[in-house]
Amino acid sequence: MNWTGILSIYRYEMTRFFRTLLQSFVSPVLSTSLYFVVFGAAIGSRIEEVDGVDYGAFIVPGLIMLSVMTQSTTNASFGIYFPKFIGTIYELLSAPINFLEIVIGYVGAAATKALFIGLVILGTSSLFVDLHIAHPLAMILFLVLTCLSFALMGFIIGIWAGNFEQLQLVPLLIVTPLVFLGGSFYSISMLPPIWQKITLFNPVVYLISGFRWSFFGQSDVPVAISLAAIFGFTLLCLGVIWWIFRTGWRIRS
Amino acid sequence: MSVILSIKDLRKSYAGGFEALKGVSLDIEEGEILALLGPNGAGKTTLISTVCGITTPTSGSVTVGGHDILTDFRAARSLIGLVPQDIFLEPFEKVWNTVRFSRGLFGKPRDDSKLEEILKKLSLWEKRLSPTKELSGGMKRRVLIAKALAHDPRVLFLDEPTAGVDVELRKDMWDIVAELKASGVTIILTTHYIEEAEAIADRVGVIRGGELLLVEEKDQLMQRMGRKQLEVQLTDPITEVPASLAHLNLELGQGGGSLIYTYDTRAERTGITALLNEVAQAGLVLADVQTRQSSLEDIFVGLVSEDVV
Numbered sequence: 001m002n003w004t005g006i007l008s009i010y011r012y013e014m015t016r017f018f019r020t021l022l023q024s025f026v027s028p029v030l031s032t033s034l035y036f037v038v039f040g041a042a043i044g045s046r047i048e049e050v051d052g053v054d055y056g057a058f059i060v061p062g063l064i065m066l067s068v069m070t071q072s073t074t075n076a077s078f079g080i081y082f083p084k085f086i087g088t089i090y091e092l093l094s095a096p097i098n099f100l101e102i103v104i105g106y107v108g109a110a111a112t113k114a115l116f117i118g119l120v121i122l123g124t125s126s127l128f129v130d131l132h133i134a135h136p137l138a139m140i141l142f143l144v145l146t147c148l149s150f151a152l153m154g155f156i157i158g159i160w161a162g163n164f165e166q167l168q169l170v171p172l173l174i175v176t177p178l179v180f181l182g183g184s185f186y187s188i189s190m191l192p193p194i195w196q197k198i199t200l201f202n203p204v205v206y207l208i209s210g211f212r213w214s215f216f217g218q219s220d221v222p223v224a225i226s227l228a229a230i231f232g233f234t235l236l237c238l239g240v241i242w243w244i245f246r247t248g249w250r251i252r253s
Numbered sequence: 254m255s256v257i258l259s260i261k262d263l264r265k266s267y268a269g270g271f272e273a274l275k276g277v278s279l280d281i282e283e284g285e286i287l288a289l290l291g292p293n294g295a296g297k298t299t300l301i302s303t304v305c306g307i308t309t310p311t312s313g314s315v316t317v318g319g320h321d322i323l324t325d326f327r328a329a330r331s332l333i334g335l336v337p338q339d340i341f342l343e344p345f346e347k348v349w350n351t352v353r354f355s356r357g358l359f360g361k362p363r364d365d366s367k368l369e370e371i372l373k374k375l376s377l378w379e380k381r382l383s384p385t386k387e388l389s390g391g392m393k394r395r396v397l398i399a400k401a402l403a404h405d406p407r408v409l410f411l412d413e414p415t416a417g418v419d420v421e422l423r424k425d426m427w428d429i430v431a432e433l434k435a436s437g438v439t440i441i442l443t444t445h446y447i448e449e450a451e452a453i454a455d456r457v458g459v460i461r462g463g464e465l466l467l468v469e470e471k472d473q474l475m476q477r478m479g480r481k482q483l484e485v486q487l488t489d490p491i492t493e494v495p496a497s498l499a500h501l502n503l504e505l506g507q508g509g510g511s512l513i514y515t516y517d518t519r520a521e522r523t524g525i526t527a528l529l530n531e532v533a534q535a536g537l538v539l540a541d542v543q544t545r546q547s548s549l550e551d552i553f554v555g556l557v558s559e560d561v562v
Contacts, residue, residue, distance in 0.1 A: 002327070008357025015350065087341035091400070094305040094335050095358045192263035253267065253308045 005097040009105025010112075013079055017113050028067055028117045030123045035063055039185055040128060050187050053216050056129040061212040062184030063125065065146065068118040069179055069204070072147045073171045076110035076154030081161050082250075099245040102115060107155050115133040118143055131215070137213035138223075145230045146207055150175075152237035159250050178204040184211075188220040203229060257332075257439050258408055263313035265299055265463075273299040275463040276313070283407070286430065286440045287468075288450035290553055291460035297443040298338060300460070301410045305335045317408060331359060334406030338413040338443075340393045344386035345370040349378055351385065352399045359404035371399050375429065379485070391422040398429065401439075409433060415449060427453050438524040447553050451475075458557050466556055475546070476518065483514045483525060485532060486541035495535045501528060512537075 017024055036056065044055040051058075080102075083089040092102055125131060133139050154171075161167040182204030188196055199205055200221070210226025213219035219226065244251070255345050258281040265274040267370060273296050281287055291297050302308045304315050306326060314321060320328035343351060352368055372378045375395040380388060385396055394414065401409060411430070415423040421448075444450055450457050451471065460470040467474075490509040501524075504513040512532065516523045532539065 002360040004362065005358050005362045008354050011357075012350070012354045019345075082343075086343065087337070087339060088343055089335050090305075090307055090335065090341060091355060091358060093307045094330060094333065096330040096360055097358060098326075248309065252306075 002101050002163035006101050010109045013109030028120050029124050032121045033209050036128045053217055059185050060125045061215050062208055064121050065208050066179045066184050068114045069150045070171055071117050072110050072150040073141045073154035073175055075113050076151040076157035077167055078091045079106045079110055080155055081167050100245035107151045110151040114147040133215050135214040135215040142211045149234040156240050171252055183208050256280045259316045261314045264311045266311045273463050277465050283439055285455045286434055287456045288454035289443045289458045289460055290450055295460045296463040314529050332407045333519045334401035334409045336397045336401045336411045342385040345384050347382055349381040352403050355400040356403035361404045371402050375399050405417050413443055481518050482545045484543050485512045488538040488540045497535050
């Protein structure tokens with residue numbers, strides 16, 4: 001393994017993040033505060049509790065998931081698409097580094113950035129609501145796995161995308177709607193019976209439900225299924241990446 | 254000298270069926286400068302890209318320092334540095350960071366003094382903290398060279414290093430190449446400019462339509478393929494070549510003040526003595542005589558237009 005090479009990619013990507021640290025830090029704090037104002041104050045005044053949890057606290061896991069999923073996807077997709085777009089990818093392809101090592105470098109950096117933002121949102125949230133995390137280790141595990149799996153998916157999108165529109169397409173048209181409809185701001189039990197069934201086809205439901213369980217000890221679907229879902233999704237992304245690695249799809253002619 | 258890069262029957266066909274390389278074989282000696290000359294679309298960049306790992310070969314084999322580029326790609330690629338034809342740089346990245354990144358990517362431990370040496374050699378040291386977008390075109394190209402040299406390669410590929418570069422910068426680039434050769438680096442460069450190959454290469458390869466037409470020592474090539482011209486200046490200009498000299502295929506020089514005789518340096522008899530005698534017999538008075546060697550450009554034009562080969 002070319003660990004120095006992996007570390008170089010990781011460090012290079014993180015430098016970009018730190019160069020815009022203020023922006024990286026301020027934007028999630030601001031958007032979280034806005035969500036609390038809109039959802040917490042406006043809607044929260046009508047819904048006091050969901051399954052015995054204060055509504056303000058109830059939306060925290062969903063808020064974190066919303067940012068973490070979109071951030072890790074866009075960070076990783078942009079990270080690998082940008083060298084393709086400006087041509088600097090020639091260096092990655094001619095270096096003594098294999099595709100797996102390139103993936104570790106880019107996905108690792110994208111996941112780290114998303115994790116950082118997730119923790120910033122958690123910190124900001126604790127200023128607005130009283131938070132107790134029931135299972136901290138499980139919370140971290142869900143958070144890390146979500147960052148990783150969505151960064152893997154983002155990497156695939158970055159390889160696939162032929163232009164900037166395509167780069168935005170999946171996060172905008174698929175990830176964001178799935179997260180919003182995946183119970184970020186409500187419990188599935190609040191939906192009409194038919195939608196309770198339909199919503200189970202949304203994979204994000206399982207992730208948010210599991211993550212919420214780590215906070216409050218209660219969930220819409222069993223935790224084991226949530227864990228299986230996130231592992232399954234990670235494996236699926238790894239499988240696609242392995243295939244790209246084997247065929248050199250869209251990278252090496 | 255030993256062979257550092259060996260290419261055997263290398264073929265590359267793209268998905269659309271276009272055959273960019275049609276069985277190229279080439280051995281490159283350690284420490285030499287080889288210039289690959291060829292028109293656009295001849296396969297120069299495909300050849301370089303395939304050796305460097307950017308495109309995968311359809312068939313054939315390449316070894317660098319004895320390491321196969323596919324089965325032992327790490328060892329092979331560690332020995333190679335690539336300077337691409339276009340300026341591919343991240344605009345907001347500082348010179349120092351991008352060069353350090355290249356060294357790390359090739360698995361080499363951090364070595365600031367090494368990078369300092371490279372940047373100073375390429376006159377980039379003062380600009381090390383500038384984002385690459387603030388540099389001039391010539392400097393950007395030197396940053397690409399610095400990146401390619403950051404991991405101490407033994408073979409350096411320069412793809413059209415002076416394309417679109419003004420004359421002065423081109424000379425600078427030639428000096429850089431000469432210095433690199435002096436430090437023991439093997440250099441393979443592609444170029445459109447014949448004078449570039451003529452000025453700096455030890456050997457010249459001519460590539461056309463994915464085939465390597467020939468590879469030869471530059472001096473030998475010029476000698477073998479070279480034709481010489483003898484120009485006889487006349488004291489009194491003439492309007493046409495006298496009929497008695499018609500069999501010599503002479504051309505009339507500018508303003509009729511000279512006669513130009515083209516001959517083959519390889520021929521046993523150049524026919525110069527006979528020419529001079531016959532010119533005198535025709536009643537023409539000689540003012541001066543000079544000879545001229547044809548340039549690599551003439552040779553190249555002859556080769557790619559299939560007149561010679």
